[in-house]
Amino acid sequence: MAQRFLARISGKTKQMEAKAASAGAGDAGKIPALGPDGKLDMSMMPAGIGADTQIIPASEALSAGNFVNIWSDAGAAKVRLADNSNGRPADGYVLDAVSSAADATVYPLDGTNSELTGLAPGAEYWLGTAGGVTNTPLDETDAGNANKISQYLGKAKSATELITVDDGYVVL
Numbered sequence: 001m002a003q004r005f006l007a008r009i010s011g012k013t014k015q016m017e018a019k020a021a022s023a024g025a026g027d028a029g030k031i032p033a034l035g036p037d038g039k040l041d042m043s044m045m046p047a048g049i050g051a052d053t054q055i056i057p058a059s060e061a062l063s064a065g066n067f068v069n070i071w072s073d074a075g076a077a078k079v080r081l082a083d084n085s086n087g088r089p090a091d092g093y094v095l096d097a098v099s100s101a102a103d104a105t106v107y108p109l110d111g112t113n114s115e116l117t118g119l120a121p122g123a124e125y126w127l128g129t130a131g132g133v134t135n136t137p138l139d140e141t142d143a144g145n146a147n148k149i150s151q152y153l154g155k156a157k158s159a160t161e162l163i164t165v166d167d168g169y170v171v172l
Helices: none
Strands: 004-009 012-017 054-057 067-073 076-081 092-094 103-108 124-127 152-156 162-164
Touching (some): 067 092, 067 103
């Protein structure tokens, strides 16, 4: 519930509620309220300000925090789970669960994935399997890792946050 304030309307004092989202020009001059996440709604931000995201259909179900691979499905971009074992490097991550065929909001690497669990603060992480991460890099001298992807993803800020980097990847 947004905070309320008193306003004079038509000569009378009326209690009003701050706006949590904007419907456009009709809301000009109104007092904004923070949303349930403690942030301003993106509808209140000017063009060009906000999260650098792409909306891409998912070709499989994704869980919040999954790292994803962008691929071409008959010329149309789609996202699927990134996986170091099958040639699917991480191109970004999702912060919300998405059903197969639904639109996914994909955040690029070089941001903070805040939907992970079990991370050790200060530890480094690499791409794992099925959209996950591992704190153990692949051994490039192990013949069993041939054709797998070694991709450094970043360092944990907390048990749930990974500060990601976009350093590319190597096929072993």
